[in-house]
Amino acid sequence: xxxxxxxxxxxxxxxxxxxxxxxxxxxxxxxxxxxxxxxxxxxxxxxxxxxxxxxxxxxxxxxxxxxxxxxxxxxxxxxxxxxxxxxxxxxxxxxxxxxxxxxxxxxxxxxxxxxxxxxxxxxxxxxxxxxxxxxxxxxxxxxxxxxxxxxxxxxxxxxxxxxxxxxxxxxxxxxxxxxxxxxxxxxxxxxxxxxxxxxxxxxxxxxxxxxxxxxxxxxxxxxxxxxxxxxxxxxxxxxxxxxxxxxxxxxxxxxxxxxxxxxxxxxxxxxxxxxxxxxxxxxxxxxxxxxxxxxxxxxxxxxxxxxxxxxxxxxxxxxxxxxxxxxxxxxxxxxxxxxxxxxxxxxxxxxxxxxxxxxxxxxxxxxxxxxxxxxxxxxxxxxxxxxxxxxxxxxxxxxxxxxxxxxxxxxxxxxxxxxxxxxxxxxxxxxxxxxxxxxxxxxxxxxxxxxxxxxxxxxxxxxxxxxxxxxxxxxxxxxxxxxxxxxx
Amino acid sequence: xxxxxxxxxxxxxxxxxxxxxxxxxxxxxxxxxxxxxxxxxxxxxxxxxxxxxxxxxxxxxxxxxxxxxxxxxxxxxxxxxxxxxxxxxxxxxxxxxxxxxxxxxxxxxxxxxxxxxxxxxxxxxxxxxxxxxxxxxxxxxxxxxxxxxxxxxxxxxxxxxxxxxxxxxxxxxxxxxxxxxxxxxxxxxxxxxxxxxxxxxxxxxxxxxxxxxxxxxxxxxxxxxxxxxxxxxxxxxxxxxxxxxxxxxxxxxxxxxxxxxxxxxxxxxxxxxxxxxxxxxxxxxxxxxxxxxxxxxxxxxxxxxxxxxxxxxxxxxxxxxxxxxxxxxxxxxxxxxxxxxxxxxxxxxxxxxxxxxxxxxxxxxxxxxxxxxxxxxxxxxxxxxxxxxxxxxxxxxxxxxxxxxxxxxxxxxxxxxxxxxxxxxxxxxxxxxxxxxxxxxxxxxxxxxxxxxxxxxxxxxxxxxxxxxxxxxxxxxxxxxxxxxxxx
Numbered sequence: 022x023x024x025x026x027x028x029x030x031x032x033x034x035x036x037x038x039x040x041x042x043x044x045x046x047x048x049x050x051x052x053x054x055x056x057x058x059x060x061x062x063x064x065x066x067x068x069x070x071x072x073x074x075x076x077x078x079x080x081x082x083x084x085x086x087x088x089x090x091x092x093x094x095x096x097x098x099x100x101x102x103x104x105x106x107x108x109x110x111x112x113x114x115x116x117x118x119x120x121x122x123x124x125x126x127x128x129x130x131x132x133x134x135x136x137x138x139x140x141x142x143x144x145x146x147x148x149x150x151x152x153x154x155x156x157x158x159x160x161x162x163x164x165x166x167x168x169x170x171x172x173x174x175x176x177x178x179x180x181x182x183x184x185x186x187x188x189x190x191x192x193x194x195x196x197x198x199x200x201x202x203x204x205x206x207x208x209x210x211x212x213x214x215x216x217x218x219x220x221x222x223x224x225x226x227x228x229x230x231x232x233x234x235x236x237x238x239x240x241x242x243x244x245x246x247x248x249x250x251x252x253x254x255x256x257x258x259x260x261x262x263x264x265x266x267x268x269x270x271x272x273x274x275x276x277x278x279x280x281x282x283x284x285x286x287x288x289x290x291x292x293x294x295x296x297x298x299x300x301x302x303x304x305x306x307x308x309x310x311x312x313x314x315x316x317x318x319x320x321x322x323x324x325x326x327x328x329x330x331x332x333x334x335x336x337x338x339x340x341x342x343x344x345x346x347x348x349x350x351x352x353x354x355x356x357x358x359x360x361x362x363x364x365x366x367x368x369x370x371x372x373x374x375x376x377x378x379x380x381x382x383x384x385x386x387x388x389x390x391x392x393x394x395x396x397x398x399x400x401x402x403x404x405x406x407x408x409x410x411x412x413x414x415x416x417x418x419x420x421x422x423x424x425x426x427x428x429x430x431x432x433x434x435x436x437x438x439x440x441x442x443x444x445x446x447x448x449x450x451x452x453x454x455x456x457x458x459x460x461x462x463x464x465x466x467x468x469x470x471x472x473x474x475x476x477x478x479x480x481x482x483x484x485x486x487x488x489x490x491x492x493x494x495x496x497x498x499x500x501x502x503x504x505x506x507x508x509x
Numbered sequence: 510x511x512x513x514x515x516x517x518x519x520x521x522x523x524x525x526x527x528x529x530x531x532x533x534x535x536x537x538x539x540x541x542x543x544x545x546x547x548x549x550x551x552x553x554x555x556x557x558x559x560x561x562x563x564x565x566x567x568x569x570x571x572x573x574x575x576x577x578x579x580x581x582x583x584x585x586x587x588x589x590x591x592x593x594x595x596x597x598x599x600x601x602x603x604x605x606x607x608x609x610x611x612x613x614x615x616x617x618x619x620x621x622x623x624x625x626x627x628x629x630x631x632x633x634x635x636x637x638x639x640x641x642x643x644x645x646x647x648x649x650x651x652x653x654x655x656x657x658x659x660x661x662x663x664x665x666x667x668x669x670x671x672x673x674x675x676x677x678x679x680x681x682x683x684x685x686x687x688x689x690x691x692x693x694x695x696x697x698x699x700x701x702x703x704x705x706x707x708x709x710x711x712x713x714x715x716x717x718x719x720x721x722x723x724x725x726x727x728x729x730x731x732x733x734x735x736x737x738x739x740x741x742x743x744x745x746x747x748x749x750x751x752x753x754x755x756x757x758x759x760x761x762x763x764x765x766x767x768x769x770x771x772x773x774x775x776x777x778x779x780x781x782x783x784x785x786x787x788x789x790x791x792x793x794x795x796x797x798x799x800x801x802x803x804x805x806x807x808x809x810x811x812x813x814x815x816x817x818x819x820x821x822x823x824x825x826x827x828x829x830x831x832x833x834x835x836x837x838x839x840x841x842x843x844x845x846x847x848x849x850x851x852x853x854x855x856x857x858x859x860x861x862x863x864x865x866x867x868x869x870x871x872x873x874x875x876x877x878x879x880x881x882x883x884x885x886x887x888x889x890x891x892x893x894x895x896x897x898x899x900x901x902x903x904x905x906x907x908x909x910x911x912x913x914x915x916x917x918x919x920x921x922x923x924x925x926x927x928x929x930x931x932x933x934x935x936x937x938x939x940x941x942x943x944x945x946x947x948x949x950x951x952x953x954x955x956x957x958x959x960x961x962x963x964x965x966x967x968x969x970x971x972x973x974x975x976x977x978x979x980x981x982x983x984x985x986x987x988x989x990x991x992x993x994x995x996x997x
Contacts, residue, residue, distance in 0.1 A: 047794075138805045178808070206798035208805065222805050306535075309977060310694035317626045317696065317710050320666070403891065404979075489797060490978050491892075 047204060048268040054145075054152040055506060056272055057242035062148045065248065068239060072255075075158040075237070076168045083162045083453075084355045087338045091353050091367045101329030101336075103351070103369055109179045111135035111451070113341070113351055113369060115326030116217060118400050122319045129331045131341055131351060132401055133371060133451060134217045137178040138208065141259045142196040142224040144173040145204065146232065146240065153240035155192070155232065156260070161449025162356040163370050165456050169257035169449065170249060173238070191235060195226055202227045205266050208491045209499065210407060212447060213399025215349070215371055217325070220403070220491070221259075223266045243267075247279070247507040253444040254456060258500065261445070265499035266488055271295040272509055279509045287440065287463060288509060290390040295506075297482035299389030302470065305486065311477055312408070312493070315396035318474070321405040347418045349373045352453060372453035375417050376444070379497045380431040380460035381505075382411045382468060383440065384478070391478040392505075393427070393468070394498065407495040408477070408487065426473070434462040440508040445500060459501055461508060481505060535692060536756040542633075542640040543994060544760055545730035550636045553736065556727060560743075563646040563725070564656045571650045571941075572843045575826045579841050579855045589817030589824075591839070591857055597667045599623035599939070601829070601839055601857060603814030604705060606888050610807045617819045619829055619839060620889055621859060621939060622705045625666040626696065629747045630684040630712040632661040633692065634720065634728065641728035643680070643720065644748070649937025650844040651858050653944050657745035657937065658737060661726070679723060683714055690715045693754050696979040697987065698895060700935060701887025703837070703859055705813075708891070708979070709747075711754045731755075735767070735995040741932040742944060746988065749933070753987035754976055759783040760997055767997045775928065775951060776997060778878040783994075785970035787877030790958065793974065799965055800896070800981070803884035806962070809893040835906045837861045840941060860941035863905050864932070867985045868919040868948035869993075870899040870956060871928065872966070879966040880993075881915070881956070882986065895983040896975065899964070914961070922950040928996045933988060947989055949996060969993060 059065050088096070093106045103113040116132045144155040159171035176190045195201065205225040212219075246264065249255045271292040278288060293299035303311065329336075333344055341351040350372050357365045382393040397409035414425045441461035446454070470478055484502055487493035494502070547553050576584070581594045591601040604620045632643040647659035664678045683689065693713040700707075734752065737743045759780040766776060781787035791799065817824075821832055829839040838860050845853045870881040885897035902913045929949035934942070958966055972990055975981035982990070 136810055137808070203795075203798050206801045208801050222801060306977070307691075310691050313694045313696050313710060313979075320625065322624055489794070491801075492980075 048270045050152055051243060051267050052270045052272065053150075054154075054243040055247060055269060056244055056276060057151050058244040058248060060148070060151070060153065060240075060242045060245060062153055063239045063241055063245070065245060068241065068245065071239060072158055072168070072170070076166065079160050079168055079358065081160050081167050082355075082357045085339065086353050086355045086367065088353045088369075089338065090355065091369070094353075094367070094369060096328075100327030103328065103341075110177075110368075113328060114217070115328045115331035116400055117324050117326050117331075119322045120319055120398070122321075122398065128400075129326060129333065130348065130400060131328060131331055131334060132217045133215055133219070134325075135177070135219050136217070139177040139180070139221045140174055140193070140196055140224060141172050141221045141263050142174040142176075142193075142226060143260070143263050144192060144195050144232065145225055145227050146229065148240065151242055152227075153242055154246065155238050156241050156246065157238050159237070159257070160358055161257070162354055162358075162368070163372075163446075163451065163453040163455065164254070164257070164449035165446050165454050166254045169446070170246070170255055170260055171257045172259050172263050175259050175450070191238075192232075195228060196224055205263070207266050207489060209262055209266065209488075209494075209496065210402055210492055211496050212452075213402035213407070213495060215401065215452070217401040218403045219401070221262075223263045225263065225267065250504055250507050251280075251441070251443055254446055256445070258446065258448045258496065261500040261503040262496055264503040264506075265494070268485060269295060269506060276509060279507055282437075283440065283508065286385060287390070290385040290388055291481065291505075291509065293388055294390035294481040295485075297480070299480065300387065301389065301480045301483055302386055302391055302478045305483055308477060308479060308483060311474065312396060315475055316404065316406050321398065323400060323405075343374075346374060347420075348415070354453065370453040371451060371455070373415060373455050375415055377415045377457040378412055378428065378431060378460070379410050379457045379501065380412045380427075380462055381498075381501050382427060382430065383461055383463050384465065384468060384470070385463070386470065386478070389480055391470075391480055392484060394477050394479055394484070395426075396475045396477065397495065399495070402492070402495070404492050408484075408493055408498055409495045410498050410501050411476070413497050426476070427468075430464065430468060431460060431462055434460075434464075438463045441501075441504050443504065445504075447496075457497070459504060461501060461505060536758045538640055539731060539755050540758045540760065541638075542642075542731040543735060543757060544732055544764060545639050546732040546736060548636070548639070548641065548728075548730045548733060550641055551727045551729055551733070553733060556729065556733065559727060560646055560656075560658070564654065567648055567656055567846065569648050569655050569846045570844070573827065574841050574843045574855065576841045576857075577826065578843065579857070582841075582855070582857060584816075588815030591816065591829075598665075598856075601816060602705070603816045603819035604888055605812050605814050607810045608807055608886070610809075610886065616888075617814060617821065618836065618888060619816060619819055619822060620705045621703055621707070622813075623665070623707050624705070627665040627668070627709045628662055628681070628684055628712060629660050629709045629751050630662040630664075630681075630714060631748070631751050632680060632683050632720065633713055633715050634717065636728065639730055640715075641730055642734065643726050644729050644734065645726050647725070647745070648846055649745070650842055650846075650856070651860075651934075651939065651941040651943065652742070652745070652937035653934050653942050654742045657934070658734070658743055658748055659745045660747050660751050663747050663938070679726075680720075683716060684712055693751070695754050695977060697750055697754065697976075697982075697984065698890055698980055699984050700940075701890035701895070701983060703889065703940070705889040706891045707889065709750075711751045713751065713755060738992055738995050739768075739929070739931055742934055744933070746934065746936045746984065749988040749991040750984055752991040752994075753982070756973060757783060757994060764997060767995055770925075771928065771996065774873060775878070778873040778876055779969070779993075779997065781876055782878035782969040783973075785968070787968065788875065789877065789968045789971055790874055790879055790966045793971055796965060796967060796971060799962065800884060803963055804892065804894050809886065811888060811893075831862075834862060835908075836903070842941070858941040859939060859943070861903060861943050863903055865903045865945040866900055866916065866919060866948070867898050867945045867989065868900045868915075868950055869986075869989050870915060870918065871949055871951050872953065872956060872958070873951070874958065874966065877968055879958075879968055880972065882965050882967055882972070883914075884963045884965065885983065887983070890980070890983070892980050896965070896972075896981055896986055897983045898986050898989050901985050914964070915956075918952065918956060919948060919950055922948075922952075926951045929989075929992050931992070933992075935984075945985070947992060949989060949993060
């Protein structure tokens with residue numbers, strides 16, 4: 022190993038808090054589904070036609086309107102927060118962060134407050150011995166391409182308690198039935214810069230019985246979803262985060278390359294990284310200690326503020342915006358659609374001011390692929406700090422300031438080092454055209470192995486272990502973890 | 510297995526998110542220390558004499574005073590919160606909880622707000638090949654017996670940034686030095702009913718160099734600490750929670766029984782439960798799913814209130830108390846001591862109204878000991894719900910209401926079924942005479958294996974796995990986990 026020495030001394034690893042190396046029955050079944058690149062149940066060409074037809078047929082108009090034209094929403098007199106008359110859905114409030122971290126030192130911002138636990142659920146069923154996922158062609162008002170491929174169920178608590186007066190979410194009962202067969206069920210955070218302490222259950226439930234057919238739903242293998250994940254703006258965020266919580270083994274060395282031209286050395290290193298059979302730079306106990314250290318090194322306090330009291334932001338009749346044009350705006354939209362639970366509605370949406378860059382640097386360390394995770398502070402995360410990709414930013418926010426670490430490495434990467442490069446959007450039910458360029462970039466020893474206590478090299482297996490627990494891996498890192506499995 | 514069927518269907522286990530079965534180097538070293546019941550470094554009889562002398566010699570007076578006599582503390586005009594003039598230490602504020610859980614449905618209460626991460630650290634060093642812990646005879650104003658056995662370091666952030674103007678905490682630098690050799694480092698919660706989102710780093714650091722001698726400190730093996738843990742009010746809470754984060758193997762079958770009369774079947778079942786070699790009733794993936802389910806089943810919201818606005822509580826010149834005499838009071842104390850960082854001070858303390866009962870039910874399931882953990886909601890926990898012991902309550906709080914589940918089983922347990930029964934106090938720096946009767950009670954099939962989704966049978970190994978992460982195991986359960994290792 023030619024790397025520079027890490028700043029932390031070598032310490033004896035704790036007993037690994039993680040999955041034992043080697044396959045499990047469940048991981049083997051998911052892996053078999055990931056290796057099935059096509060399926061007789063819904064052949065890829067049939068899917069493509071069906072999906073194109075859904076995108077074409079859905080007359081779906083999203084129009085920006087003044088806040089005053091929102092129906093059921095208002096700026097509350099006492100604090101200027103944007104709230105729904107029912108007290109449900111979500112609200113836009115202010116948040117003040119105080120920290121002794123170097124840099125800005127503290128800030129205030131608007132933030133979406135939705136203190137509920139929703140369900141993101143994929144129903145799976147075996148056909149011909151291979152697990153298939155019941156996937157939905159679902160429109161969301163903020164999606165850049167209207168309809169995206171979504172889990173079987175995306176339900177906020179408001180949704181499934183019927184707060185919005187629409188019809189009951191299809192297939193939801195499979196995820197609530199007492200006798201259900203649960204394969205995955207974990208609470209995971211969502212965008213910490215935009216949501217205050219938001220999280221959802223990421224659930225996979227298996228059925229063996231007949232499931233009613235539905236025009237908006239198709240059964241796909243995970244391999245088929247992986248094929249779509251390499252296309253811009255097809256697979257939605259909710260699908261990605263649920264898939265990130267699924268355990269996989271590495272495919273055998275004989276498995277065909279997903280993308281022609283991927284170097285064999287990368288594929289072999291990825292295989293060892295996923296299988297857990299290679300040696301990780303840090304034992305999992307050490308990694309947990311490094312994460313503790315990252316959380317504890319600085320103070321972090323936050324408190325909600327009245328939205329009207331957030332400095333540096335201004336409200337007009339049509340938007341709430343940062344006075345330097347950074348971060349995001351909050352806008353109001355009128356939405357008309359045919360296939361959503363109710364046919365027409367208005368709602369606020371959060372619109373980032375530009376496309377972001379979200380990237381993992383990956384490096385082959387003694388034959389095992391390691392990803393560089395950033396212990397990143399985000400205002401709304403329940404515990405302030407989770408593992409994020411190496412780079413996660415809107416470049417405009419750093420105009421006139423020091424650029425985020427490694428952004429230059431990502432943007433200057435030669436094409437032959439780029440293992441994944443797809444534009445993917447964040448959740449279209451709350452965010453308007455919030456797409457990011459998601460990348461996985463392989464680097465060599467020009468990027469040293471460790472020189473910053475906020476950045477941590479880890480294997481894919483370790484990331485898969487941590488994502489079994491809440492609040493370790495942020496939603497952008499989970500999107501990339503799901504995407505990584507397409508780069509075999 | 511003669512148990513009644515659990516209400517959850519058998520599902521394929523996820524790949525275990527846990528320690529692989531079998532010893533690790535680190536666990537082996539800690540286990541060897543736990544098996545060392547005496548030591549030439551500090552023989553038990555020398556320790557006993559030294560500790561008794563410390564208790565005798567420490568002239569230490571704690572006097573209740575009116576709030577008006579507190580120095581540096583005041584009830585803030587705007588909200589009635591009890592605060593320190595520096596803005597540091599902690600404050601007493603109000604908290605309102607809203608939940609759709611059956612039972613009270615919601616409540617308001619005073620709570621201690623101390624939004625900092627402190628350090629609870631034990632320094633360890635090998636003598637004659639056996640790890641010894643540098644333990645402190647430390648007075649805390651709220652301790653029932655003045656001086657208790659404490660970790661090497663207990664430091665709030667205020668402590669080590671010198672906010673209180675006292676001298677620097679002894680040995681603290683060992684826990685902050687960049688080159689330190691960290692064996693354990695995890696963030697753990699503290700009393701969720703009394704603290705708002707409080708947590709501390711639980712740290713074990715190993716040194717090999719000479720450590721200066723200090724009259725208030727002695728080196729002890731973990732076996733020697735275990736001997737003291739069976740005595741009422743000797744080992745303090747901070748020691749217990751750090752020890753709970755330490756990995757252990759099971760002792761060999763030939764290891765002598767700690768307590769004469771302990772049935773061999775119990776010891777064998779405990780051995781298999783600690784080693785992870787026996788079969789757990791639920792796979793760890795299933796357990797994680799059950800915990801997710803317990804967290805998500807009900808809504809839980811909280812917000813801080815001005816202390817003056819908490820209904821059902823009244824403030825007099827000398828205390829803040831519940832109007833029915835339940836829960837706790839907040840009092841003011843004048844403290845005079847010789848050996849603490851500063852010689853005299855005044856401070857508020859939280860005083861529970863009576864001694865609590867904290868107990869794990871344990872049951873031998875097919876040769877493997879299982880503990881019954883309660884997914885318990887506590888107002889101040891960062892995520893509302895952590896795994897608690899089977900029973901954790903002040904009985905007076907249930908006067909005139911339905912008793913907590915399993916309290917009757919614990920209180921009626923025959924002596925031959927009681928594996929641990931010691932009075933232990935919570936942290937004496939914040940709590941006044943807050944002692945609990947800690948018990949481990951072995952039960953048979955009169956307690957069914959599963960019939961309530963808020964109660965979860967798990968092996969000791971599984972609990973040890975979960976405690977490596979934050980926010981799974983509450984501080985009372987960690988005290989019992991540490992104590993369990995004394996029942997071999």
